[in-house]
Amino acid sequence: MRVPATPTTPGGASTHRGGAPRRRPRVSPDLRAALLYLAPAGFVLAAMLAYPLYQLGVISLFDYGQAQASGGAPLDFVGLDNYAQLFGEPRFWTVLVQTCVFAAVCVVGSLTVGIGLAVLASRVRALPRMALFLAALGAWATPAVAGSTVWLFLFDQDFGLVNEVLAGVGLAGVENFSWTYDRYVAFGLVAAQVVWCSFPFVMITVYAGIRSIPTDVLEAAALDGATPWRTLRTVIIPMLRGLLIVATIQSIIWDFKIFTQIYVMTNGGGVAGRNLVLNVYAYQEAFAASNYGLGAAIGVVMTGILLLITLGYLRAQRGTEEP
Amino acid sequence: MPRRTPVPAAALSLLLLVLAACGPPQVTSGLAEEDELTGILRVWLFDEADRGPKEAVVNRAVAEFEAQYEDVEVDVSYLQVDARSERFTGAFNDPASAPDVAEFGNTDLAAYVEANGFADLTEALAAWPEASDLLPSVLDTATVDGRVYGLPWYTGARALYYRTDVFDELGLAPPRTLGELRDTARRIRAARPDLYGIAVGGNYHYALMPFVWASGGDLAEQRDGTWRATVDSAQSRAGVELFSSLLAPDICPPEQCAMLTGTQSVQVFASGAAAMTIGGDFNRAAVDAGEAAGRYAVVPLPGTEPGTIAPAFAGGNLLGVLNSSRRSTLAREFVQLLGGKEYQREMYTAMGNLPTFADLQRDLADEDPAVRPFVETLRAGTRFVPPTPAWARIDAQAVLPTMVQRVATGEPVEDATADAADAMNAAFGS
Numbered sequence: 001m002r003v004p005a006t007p008t009t010p011g012g013a014s015t016h017r018g019g020a021p022r023r024r025p026r027v028s029p030d031l032r033a034a035l036l037y038l039a040p041a042g043f044v045l046a047a048m049l050a051y052p053l054y055q056l057g058v059i060s061l062f063d064y065g066q067a068q069a070s071g072g073a074p075l076d077f078v079g080l081d082n083y084a085q086l087f088g089e090p091r092f093w094t095v096l097v098q099t100c101v102f103a104a105v106c107v108v109g110s111l112t113v114g115i116g117l118a119v120l121a122s123r124v125r126a127l128p129r130m131a132l133f134l135a136a137l138g139a140w141a142t143p144a145v146a147g148s149t150v151w152l153f154l155f156d157q158d159f160g161l162v163n164e165v166l167a168g169v170g171l172a173g174v175e176n177f178s179w180t181y182d183r184y185v186a187f188g189l190v191a192a193q194v195v196w197c198s199f200p201f202v203m204i205t206v207y208a209g210i211r212s213i214p215t216d217v218l219e220a221a222a223l224d225g226a227t228p229w230r231t232l233r234t235v236i237i238p239m240l241r242g243l244l245i246v247a248t249i250q251s252i253i254w255d256f257k258i259f260t261q262i263y264v265m266t267n268g269g270g271v272a273g274r275n276l277v278l279n280v281y282a283y284q285e286a287f288a289a290s291n292y293g294l295g296a297a298i299g300v301v302m303t304g305i306l307l308l309i310t311l312g313y314l315r316a317q318r319g320t321e322e323p
Numbered sequence: 324m325p326r327r328t329p330v331p332a333a334a335l336s337l338l339l340l341v342l343a344a345c346g347p348p349q350v351t352s353g354l355a356e357e358d359e360l361t362g363i364l365r366v367w368l369f370d371e372a373d374r375g376p377k378e379a380v381v382n383r384a385v386a387e388f389e390a391q392y393e394d395v396e397v398d399v400s401y402l403q404v405d406a407r408s409e410r411f412t413g414a415f416n417d418p419a420s421a422p423d424v425a426e427f428g429n430t431d432l433a434a435y436v437e438a439n440g441f442a443d444l445t446e447a448l449a450a451w452p453e454a455s456d457l458l459p460s461v462l463d464t465a466t467v468d469g470r471v472y473g474l475p476w477y478t479g480a481r482a483l484y485y486r487t488d489v490f491d492e493l494g495l496a497p498p499r500t501l502g503e504l505r506d507t508a509r510r511i512r513a514a515r516p517d518l519y520g521i522a523v524g525g526n527y528h529y530a531l532m533p534f535v536w537a538s539g540g541d542l543a544e545q546r547d548g549t550w551r552a553t554v555d556s557a558q559s560r561a562g563v564e565l566f567s568s569l570l571a572p573d574i575c576p577p578e579q580c581a582m583l584t585g586t587q588s589v590q591v592f593a594s595g596a597a598a599m600t601i602g603g604d605f606n607r608a609a610v611d612a613g614e615a616a617g618r619y620a621v622v623p624l625p626g627t628e629p630g631t632i633a634p635a636f637a638g639g640n641l642l643g644v645l646n647s648s649r650r651s652t653l654a655r656e657f658v659q660l661l662g663g664k665e666y667q668r669e670m671y672t673a674m675g676n677l678p679t680f681a682d683l684q685r686d687l688a689d690e691d692p693a694v695r696p697f698v699e700t701l702r703a704g705t706r707f708v709p710p711t712p713a714w715a716r717i718d719a720q721a722v723l724p725t726m727v728q729r730v731a732t733g734e735p736v737e738d739a740t741a742d743a744a745d746a747m748n749a750a751f752g753s
């Protein structure tokens with residue numbers, strides 16, 4: 001763990017960088033105090049984050065199932081065999097691509113809806129804004145299992161409100177239409193549910209950001225004759241870059257790790273597993289089948305992919321930043 | 324350690340040292356050395372939707388046992404079937420909290436034995452006179468690699484339920500072959516589009532298996548000690564294709580039926596929405612509570628030739644002795660009492676559980692016509708899933724449901740069965 005060096009630190013504590021120091025650095029009392037204060041947090045982080053990650057990595061190198069855990073079979077170190085098995089599985093690649101596309105759609109969806117509604121909220125009167133926020137908070141507060149189940153009820157092929165309404169307005173052939181049977185229809189329905197329960201976070205973050213933009217900037221833009229669209233594109237969004245990065249990375253991580261919605265709404269991965277995403281696949285292949293070694297390998301791969309995506313995104317953002 | 328070593332480096336090296344010392348956690352459990360003849364004997368049984376009748380029978384057995392052995396107290400607890408995996412895993416990982424005797428499902432047997440959980444009862448059963456009347460096909464479901472690890476406590480089989488009013492209305496007779504079953508189902512849905520010809524589902528693999536076995540195929544076979552999937556053999560493929568063809572718009576549309584489980588299929592039949600289904604003796608209460616009550620009959624599921632019965636899957640529960648038990652003699656005695664003929668008969672009266680003794684089954688079939696089709700099915704010979712720990716994995720990975728659903732949604736049966744066989748072989752191999 002590195003101590004962030006702040007130039008304003010009184011006493012000018014020399015920061016310790018990794019690697020063997022040429023000469024013994026004098027540990028200043030300030031640094032010692034800083035480390036002391038950081039120690040509890042460091043300990044908690046090591047216990048809660050580093051140790052589980054380390055165990056995940058170690059387990060992924062063993063043939064480790066229930067029999068091994070309860071002492072019925074000896075531990076067998078298999079090196080990278082679990083990874084080889086995973087990468088040799090054509091289904092894994094299908095599921096991986098599916099997961100990426102599905103997550104991308106969900107991220108774009110929640111960002112679009114969230115930003116759009118945040119702009120709307122900043123432009124309407126107090127009462128409609130209150131209603132909008134209450135609705136968004138309701139969606140946000142709904143537990144994922146409950147939300148998914150309610151959506152399933154709404155889209156039920158026999159008794160669902162949606163099919164009834166669609167049939168009511170005279171759409172032919174929607175009686176008993178199954179929203180969870182076709183692969184793309186099912187993915188679309190789940191994506192809509194995911195967007196529904198994740199846009200409020202984006203909306204509230206962006207709304208707070210918009211409120212913090214000085215009004216004179218917006219007034220200046222209005223005086224220059226900028227349209228609302230133009231204001232959003234060239235004034236609001238650039239000024240909210242930091243917030244948007246946070247919201248995007250959060251959404252990527254959430255949507256890449258979707259489990260509940262797919263598990264509940266497509267009944268564990270859809271007809272013939274056509275709607276599997278990585279997390280459900282890991283659960284089914286590994287943990288339900290007590291094959292913890294393979295499951296840990298999937299976990300390591302997912303962590304790696306998420307780190308890569310996040311780092312790449314941060315890098316791209318830094319690249320476009322104005323000097 | 325020099326005093327001046329930078330604190331983070333010291334902490335880091337210490338941390339690495341600690342972490343490097345531990346691999347994945349593992350229990351070192353073995354056979355218990357002691358064999359005490361007094362004290363508390365702990366027993367785990369499964370809870371039921373209505374536990375009262377089961378508990379009454381068990382309490383009578385406990386009273387008899389406690390009267391027989393002085394200074395022995397039997398402590399029975401009932402666990403939820405859904406939570407059994409966590410509870411048994413916990414018991415195997417921590418012998419101190421494990422029971423001495425436990426009821427468990429026969430499909431879980433191989434995995435539990437691999438996990439070193441249950442004691443070998445082969446010699447104990449050989450020395451017990453009543454054991455000679457146990458049905459061999461049922462005893463097979465308690466056997467791993469030639470050793471018996473549990474006493475079959477009750478068994479169950481599935482047969483063909485059909486609606487007598489619908490069959491009378493359309494002038495149909497119960498099908499005599501599986502091919503006829505499909506044709507009959509088609510004719511019913513053509514005449515009565517509001518009904519499914521037969522309610523079966525893509526997630527109902529115990530309904531699929533009889534089709535595979537009746538067609539001369541099998542799920543897997545053991546050769547030279549290793550298991551190989553045979554679900555892609557020509558015979559098995561024919562069975563898979565026949566079963567999957569029931570999940571068609573003109574019988575049971577895949578949009579509605581592809582994801583149905585066994586319980587859901589029976590519920591569809593019980594609600595009056597289907598003309599037939601495949602259900603077990605244990606499903607009779609559910610059907611009697613629905614719209615179909617009083618308007619149905621049950622026959623054994625036919626085979627591919629008239630006059631034959633399709634081999635059914637032999638489900639059921641066993642009573643076993645935990646490997647870690649410190650009262651193994653008492654535990655074995657209790658298993659033989661509760662799982663013996665007297666109390667199996669009482670359990671049938673109380674719960675409707677079919678006994679595992681041939682003579683008991685015969686007597687019951689003579690007394691109760693409703694149980695006859697199921698006993699006939701059992702007597703015609705039952706089959707079982709491959710008794711290997713890999714089966715738990717294959718089950719959890721939904722290999723068979725995925726295969727059926729792929730065929731039902733139009734993929735070639737050759738591809739679907741070949742991929743299923745690959746997945747099964749991967750599980751057998753690991």
